Amino acid sequence: MDPLMTASRKGFVLRWGFLILVAAYFVVPMLAMARFAFQNVPTALLTRDNVFADWSISGLLTALSNPKIVSSASISFWIAVFAIALNFALLVPLAIVTEVRSPRLRPALTALTLVPWVVPPIALVVGVATTFRAAAPWFLGNTLCLVPFYALWAMPFTYRVLDAGLQAINARTLYEAARGLGASLWTVIFRVLLPNMRAAMVAAAMLTVALVLGEYAFASLLLKSTLPTEMVVYEGRDPRGALALALFVMVITALCLGVVVRLIRRRGVSITVTGF
């Protein structure tokens, strides 16, 4: 046989072997979790022989009808909504003005919006507990006190996505053209720039939802009841239901991030949220 052929065949086998191994590492935990969560069989009795036995979503339904889970899920939902709104209120005007009027400040702003990243939840929670607990106990008493902090950690990627969105539509040219044609500032913003930034804004919102659905350290150390913290409490009572719920949350997170990937693919935006 041609030696070149065998070499490339060996490479082919090695490559696919490696890919299959990696794939197995990523798929097996999900399958194991699915079996724990959705098979009505005591976990100690789950074997190869009963892979198809007694699948049901009753665990998930029980978890989803638990009043604590329901109320914490609705709190997490509102936290996400308010954090998104807060970030848009702060960052959309800032990104637009920077891009249109002083693009030289863009790198500085990009660096500045990275700062929250150096102070992860587990570190900031100490500062928040020591300052706000004394200065404004009413503030930490409310679960919605999480909103500004989640907005803070969503800031690095929100700004990046918005900025990339503005770059992609050539915001400065659009602005100057519209202004030159006699449009007022508000007309430019609401009828030219914002409609064109819809994809970027949806992407940023979905990333924030993923962050809120995943953040545990900050909420749990401030003793707040959000979906992730309530999930851990629930695990003590009903492990099967908690696993089903966790898998459900993972699927929602994956769907949110799937939307993000579709919207900002090939724009060169890194969409990493780390530290959670």
Place this chain on the structure above:
Amino acid sequence: MRVLSRPESRLGILVSLPFAAFIGLFLIYPVTVVVIKALTPDGHLSADALSRALSGTYRRGFINSIELSLASAVLGGLIGVVLALVVATMSRPRWLHPALESWSAVASQLGGVPLAFAFIATIGTQGLVTRALAEMGLDLRDYGVTVTGFWGIVLVYLYFQIPLMFLVMTPAVQGLRQSWREAAAILGASPLRYWLSVGGPILAPSVLGGIILLFINSFTAYATVFVLNPGGALVPLQIRFLLQGNIITGEEDLGNAIVVWVIALLLLSLIIMTALQRRALKWIHS
């Protein structure tokens, strides 16, 4: 143009003030208080708290956290790079590359509580893989792998580290021009020589930068280890311990001091990472 922009001249201040106030109140203010308290444990300037934060069990915590983060960053980094390189050479199943990229974007964010649950179901004492291997006469514990132990946690962290590295490395790997490899081959370089003299040095800053990113990522991860092993001697878990028991005077300053070290470590990592990425970009954009 100047006439046109006049009514908007104060716009810059108008939009940056709320932003600055927000960052100031919710980030700068708490962090500054923590730093001041860590530097003045008894009301006057002293490095006492800062040095106590790096001694005894807290020293152990930092060493454990750094070891855990290094292990998961280096392993995840290497596997991620190999994955990116392997996928870059394969053009055949067309769906492979976009599918892997989307999936990595998703998986790199799947940390926290659900991931811990998934691995308890896999390599926990009742885990399916644990028991499947036990049937074959293999005990994971003999190899030092339990879901609450060092290598078990590394294995869990790889779940988000590998995809994150893949995402970070893909642009860099795509920046390696086919023509460079061909030029090297024409000049008589073996594939090994190509990687040592051309491909390796070009990828090195990206790889190092990526590994530092993964290091930061796992150093600050809390939820997963908290569910798997809440009593472990890791920095995030020790912060929790100090925060919840801060009735004892003096302990509070210790917590502040640990946070100061954590922020310093992350800041340093971020600066090195940014410098490396800037170097790496030279090749990606040229």
